Amino acid sequence: MKIEEIKHPELKNHINMIYMHSExxxxxxxDKTENEIREYIKDKEFIISVEDSKPVKIPYANDGEYLVPIFTDEAEYINGMQYFSLNVMDENKEYVIEKLDNFKKLKEDPNFLGYIVNIARVSYIINISLL
Structure with a gap:
């Protein structure tokens, strides 16, 4: 699959609904929308930034916990890389197009908090309970 073929408007809609329901x-x-997200991400591929074939980890707090950024389309990826460059985190970064369950070892890491969707806007965190 090519980067320009990755599009997830349904996931973006679910994320918007979570915010509305929260308000x-x-x-x-x-809970219902989170279950829909869980089902949606099972068989979908996302753009995942990698370095040396491993997902890029974004530190979260000071105790070793981290998030892994994912992108739902090409524009989000480009904006995310611009965000990385502002924070000097874009060197040697590439991307892969993978299903989230291809990184099963992350789930076993107690410091892994989940995937952050659209890091340039800090849109939504898919926590490990949804994986």
């Missing part, structure tokens, strides 16, 4: 404090709707 309305509707936990049942949040």
């Amino acid at each position: 309305n404090q509707n936990q049942d709707a949040i």
